[in-house]
Amino acid sequence: MGVAATTIPDPLPGPLAPGRGGGLSSEALRFRELLGKVGSGEHTSTGLSRQEAREAMDLMLAGQASEAQLGAFLIAHRIRRPLPLELTGMLESYRQHGPTLATPGRRALCFGVPYDGRSRTAPLLPLVALVLAAAGLPVVLHGGGPMPVKYGVTLAELFAALGINWVGLALAQVQDRLDRHGLALTHQPDHFPAAERLLPVRDAIGKRPPVASLELLWTPHQGDHLLISGFVHPPTEARAWEALTAAAETDVLTVKGLEGSTDLPTTRAGITARLRQGVSERILLHPRDHGIQSEEVRWSDLECWRRQAGEALAGAGPLADALRWNVAAYLWFAGAHDTLVAALDQSEALLKARAGLALLAAMP
DSSP states (O other): OOOOOOOOOOOSSOOOOOTTEEEEEEHHHHHHHHHHHHHOTTTTTTOOOHHHHHHHHHHHHHTOOOHHHHHHHHHHHHHHHOOHHHHHHHHHHHHHHHHOEEEEOOOOEEEOOOOBBBBSOOOOOHHHHHHHHHHOOOOEEEOOOOOOOTTOOOOHHHHHHHHHHTTTTOOOHHHHHHHHSEEEEEEEHHHHHHHHTTTHHHHHSSOOOOOHHHHHHHHHEEEEEEEEEEEESSSHHHHHHHHHHHOOEEEEEEEOOGGGGOOSSSSSSSSEEETTTTTTEEEEEEEETTTTTOOOBBOOOOHHHOOOHHHHHHSSSTHHHHHHHHHHHHHHTTTTTHHHHHHHHHHHHHTTTTHHHHHHOOOO
């Protein structure tokens, strides 16, 4: 007895079954393609082109990738290490979507330091910024709230301890401070919420992703500036040079500072490099050659730091030598003086005149 053939009906139109893209938006499907290029393994991963890296960051900032996709992308990219041109593409996305500030007719000093803060050594950058701004050099900073992985003290917390609040301001207010006082700090939760939404995933993976590198390479400043970027490991510095050259940054200073910051040490040579028009020059700064012999000051707490900061801005206390050294170095790098010796003389004069304290008192 024969068995009648069973007719299989044509599939009805509708969403794809799980595992075939069902339920994913076109943007999420595209991100999955980009993720596949990053996370396919040592022998099959092709990496991303500059445009693809920019597209991936665009999708992340726009909230078009799921948390699972975000986590997979960030950790895969960290393991494989981003290519310089990938960093360039992601940096271009940050430039497009992030806040912007300007100093028309004035060349700014733009610092990029780790957003996750400091936990071992007393930070100098807020004090350096105040003194440089008091000397007539516009300074542009950027940061965020307490952040993984270190959850160290942030720039906003340090400034707040001094009496300057940067949290909750409109970007126009930050620009006004830059216009009036030569100092600005953008705060990611207020001024770049698209990047802020990546924080839960960054916390969950427990490692610094390539986005943390962008925080060192990006600046909200548009126009003529010297970009000063902290680094820890030599390969990171080399990638930064290539990425920033491709991104048309024409004047860059990379600094192997304390805890990845731009704070030059006082107990060893300061390792820096100047990158101009794509050509790098290694510059070593020896503090002991200039009479700077103080030890690095350990981080304690905000109240202790506030007292030390006030003393340093008046040219006294345990942070004074390091502040004088750092202010002098950045005056010299900014072209304010032909020699580091002359810059040290001006730095000392600024501290004796309490210029940074005067600016601190003048700022709202």
